[in-house]
Amino acid sequence: xxxxxxxxxxxxxxxxxxxxxxxxxxxxxxxxxxxxxxxxxxxxxxxxxxxxxxxxxxxxxxxxxxxxxxxxxxxxxxxxxxxxxxxxxxxxxxxxxxxxxxxxxxxxxxxxxxxxxxxxxxxxxxxxxxxxxxxxxxxxxxxxxxxxxxxxxxxxxxxxxxxxxxxxxxxxxxxxxxxxxxxxxxxxxxxxxxxxxxxxxxxxxxxxxxxxxxxxxxxxxxxxxxxxxxxxxxxxxxxxxxxxxxxxxxxxxxxxxxxxxxxxxxxxxxxxxxxxxxxxxxxxxxxxxxxxxxxxxxxxxxxxxxxxxxxxxxxxxxxxxxxxxxxxxxxxxxxxxxxxxxxxxxxxxxxxxx
Numbered sequence: 001x002x003x004x005x006x007x008x009x010x011x012x013x014x015x016x017x018x019x020x021x022x023x024x025x026x027x028x029x030x031x032x033x034x035x036x037x038x039x040x041x042x043x044x045x046x047x048x049x050x051x052x053x054x055x056x057x058x059x060x061x062x063x064x065x066x067x068x069x070x071x072x073x074x075x076x077x078x079x080x081x082x083x084x085x086x087x088x089x090x091x092x093x094x095x096x097x098x099x100x101x102x103x104x105x106x107x108x109x110x111x112x113x114x115x116x117x118x119x120x121x122x123x124x125x126x127x128x129x130x131x132x133x134x135x136x137x138x139x140x141x142x143x144x145x146x147x148x149x150x151x152x153x154x155x156x157x158x159x160x161x162x163x164x165x166x167x168x169x170x171x172x173x174x175x176x177x178x179x180x181x182x183x184x185x186x187x188x189x190x191x192x193x194x195x196x197x198x199x200x201x202x203x204x205x206x207x208x209x210x211x212x213x214x215x216x217x218x219x220x221x222x223x224x225x226x227x228x229x230x231x232x233x234x235x236x237x238x239x240x241x242x243x244x245x246x247x248x249x250x251x252x253x254x255x256x257x258x259x260x261x262x263x264x265x266x267x268x269x270x271x272x273x274x275x276x277x278x279x280x281x282x283x284x285x286x287x288x289x290x291x292x293x294x295x296x297x298x299x300x301x302x303x304x305x306x307x308x309x310x311x312x313x314x315x316x317x318x319x320x321x322x323x324x325x326x327x328x329x330x331x332x333x334x335x336x337x338x339x340x341x342x343x344x345x346x347x348x349x350x351x352x353x354x
Contacts, residue, residue, distance in 0.1 A: 045075040046140075046166070050193055050329070054138065055083060057333050058162045062088055064135040067154055069093040069123050069147065072140065074103040080138075081112045089115055091130060095122040123147045130154040140166040145179035152183050152336065161336035166329050173330050185334035193329050198318040205313045 004012050004021075012019040017035025024033060046054070054076075060066065060083045071077055071094035080090050094100045100120040107113045121129070124143055127150030137151045144165040155161040163185065165176050173190055180188055206214065 045073045050166075050331070051076055051079050053191070053193070054164050054166075054331060055079065057331075058136045058138070058164055060084065060136060062086065065089045065091070065133060066136045066138065067091045067093070067128060067130070067134050067151065068138045068140075069128070070095065070140055071099060071103050071118065073099075074106055076138070076140075077103065077107075077116070078110070078112070081107075081115050085115060089117065091117045091119075091128070091134065093119050093121045093123050093128065095120065123150065128154050132157050135159065135161050137161070137163040138166070139164070142172075143175075144172065145176045148176065148179040148183050148185075152185075155336045156338075158338050160338065163334050163336060165332045167332070168329050170330065173332055176332060180334045184339075185336055187335040188332065189334075190330055190332045193331060196320065198320060200316060200318050202314050202316050205315050 002012070002014065006021045006024050008022055008025070010021045012021065019033060019035060023036075027033065058066075060080065062084060064084055065088060066080060066084065068077060068080060068090060069092070071092045077090060077092050081088075084090060092103075094103065097120050100118060104113070104118050107116050107118065124141060124146040127147070131153050133156065134154050135156060137154065139147055139151070141147060144167060148163075151163060163180075165173075167173055167176065177188055177190075
């Protein structure tokens with residue numbers, strides 16, 4: 001959804017087309033508004049992903065000639081003409097007269113009529129009526145195998161050509177493969193067009209130390225969240241044993257904390273001076289390690305500097321869904337190869353026989 005401020009004379013442009021603000025003014029909430037630059041869909045159309053795929057495999061270039069059947073809504077026709085322009089030509093066929101009239105008007109409105117020959121014709125029964133004319137053929141028909149023989153005649157017989165069929169069912173593909181093979185087409189390939197949605201996630205990349213520290217914090221939090229009723233329900237002997245263990249842990253930690261070791265300068269203090277002689281008065285030499293008994297007050301140890309927090313680096317990953325849905329069609333491609341017939345040098349020519 002996009003929020004816009006409607007103003008007279010302005011446009012809203014998006015991937016679906018261009019919308020005039022003037023056309024929105026005065027409409028009731030919920031009214032559907034069509035784009036001014038998108039062709040009306042009279043039949044199922046090829047979308048840009050399929051169109052780009054087909055045009056690439058057909059090796060379409062400016063100046064080439066091509067056959068398309070059927071025309072339908074003219075969506076693919078417009079893309080073909082723009083690719084073949086300015087000197088190429090498109091021969092497009094449609095058996096439905098109303099679609100032919102609508103497509104012809106659109107070609108004229110868009111200034112493409114001089115590069116398009118549009119006919120109302122059932123090519124499965126009557127063929128294309130063209131010979132040695134085109135470099136490529138595209139068949140979007142219920143029974144494309146019935147038009148393969150006529151398409152073979154329409155290819156330029158001295159050049160390599162490409163043919164493509166667009167079929168929603170694998171049974172159509174099977175019969176078309178048979179027809180292509182019988183008519184001498186080679187390099188037959190089939191591709192299935194699918195819509196695949198990838199899930200994009202951003203996850204943190206922790207170092208080993210950060211991951212361990214995070215795990216320890218989780219374990220501590222889990223221990224704190226343990227219900228106290230579990231401790232209260234234990235026997236008195238078990239509770240006393242746990243209390244004694246806690247006291248031993250505290251005393252051990254206390255004895256460790258009161259031990260202070262000063263740094264010794266090896267250049268000024270000899271090995272004899274490094275041995276403690278007395279713990280009071282001036283007899284205690286500088287740089288000597290002193291151990292205080294547990295009963296005496298211990299000096300406060302230096303507080304460790306807090307560890308600098310390092311934020312983890314984020315990485316972006318994609319995940320494919322378990323099921324692939326959105327089947328649209330099967331695209332099949334084949335290659336037409338010219339047959340060059342050369343007379344044998346030992347075979348007499350027609351003039352020689354005369």
